[in-house]
Amino acid sequence: xxxxxxxxxxxxxxxxxxxxxxxxxxxxxxxxxxxxxxxxxxxxxxxxxxxxxxxxxxxxxxxxxxxxxxxxxxxxxxxxxxxxxxxxxxxxxxxxxxxxxxxxxxxxxxx
Amino acid sequence: xxxxxxxxxxxxxxxxxxxxxxxxxxxxxxxxxxxxxxxxxxxxxxxxxxxxxxxxxxxxxxxxxxxxxxxxxxxxxxxxxxxxxxxxxxxxxxxxxxxxxxxxxxxxxxxxxx
Numbered sequence: 001x002x003x004x005x006x007x008x009x010x011x012x013x014x015x016x017x018x019x020x021x022x023x024x025x026x027x028x029x030x031x032x033x034x035x036x037x038x039x040x041x042x043x044x045x046x047x048x049x050x051x052x053x054x055x056x057x058x059x060x061x062x063x064x065x066x067x068x069x070x071x072x073x074x075x076x077x078x079x080x081x082x083x084x085x086x087x088x089x090x091x092x093x094x095x096x097x098x099x100x101x102x103x104x105x106x107x108x109x110x111x
Numbered sequence: 112x113x114x115x116x117x118x119x120x121x122x123x124x125x126x127x128x129x130x131x132x133x134x135x136x137x138x139x140x141x142x143x144x145x146x147x148x149x150x151x152x153x154x155x156x157x158x159x160x161x162x163x164x165x166x167x168x169x170x171x172x173x174x175x176x177x178x179x180x181x182x183x184x185x186x187x188x189x190x191x192x193x194x195x196x197x198x199x200x201x202x203x204x205x206x207x208x209x210x211x212x213x214x215x216x217x218x219x220x221x222x223x224x225x
Contacts, residue, residue, distance in 0.1 A: 004153070006153075008151065032212055034212070036216075041218070041219075041221075042218055042219075043115070043202055043204075043216030043217050043218050043219050044154065044202070044216045045216065046213055046214070046215075049212055049213070051212075088153050088154075090153070092212075095210050095212045096142060096206060096208065096210045096212065097159070097166070097167065098144075098156040098159060098167055099154070099156065099214065101153025101154050101155070102153050103151065103152055103153050104152075104153055
């Protein structure tokens with residue numbers, strides 16, 4: 001069993017829809033949870049960062065962490081075609097150390 | 112602020128040949144990471160440096176992969192000899208230091224081994 005599981009999709013939604021992306025993990029020692037966005041032929045860029053359990057909101061993006069269920073989510077409100085990309089969840093035991101990534105979910109937002 | 116620079120962007124080699132990748136991190140970033148991203152997978156850490164010392168190389172296939180970060184700035188990753196399964200994108204990332212959660216990634220080097 002991989003430490004981080006993520007449905008690769010692809011996920012296709014119409015513009016303006018609410019998008020829900022999620023990951024599950026098995027290592028209860030993970031404390032730092034991140035979502036990265038990766039456009040085609042580019043490196044990943046950090047979208048959201050959360051320490052331990054709870055919610056974090058930044059504009060149209062909301063990240064949720066439920067450590068009791070080992071489940072994290074990313075919500076995108078009012079999705080735009082420019083949000084079309086691969087979304088990678090990542091987590092680590094200690095800040096600044098190796099990130100354990102999911103496979104990534106490919107998202108397509110159609111006009 | 113300039114981002115993480117990597118070269119070359121693309122490389123095609125035959126199996127058993129050697130190849131080297133170069134990374135220049137963001138100025139002032141003490142920690143440097145090399146990740147391997149196979150098509151359809153998330154990045155996997157190969158090696159992490161703090162300045163010019165190795166923090167974690169537990170997933171580096173040391174029989175064929177080597178990396179160095181002389182003077183604690185630029186880094187090179189070498190594969191010798193390459194295998195077909197080494198075909199992947201090699202991503203370099205940097206952060207201010209251990210304890211800093213934000214890793215900034217470069218564009219990657221796409222390697223195809225034939």
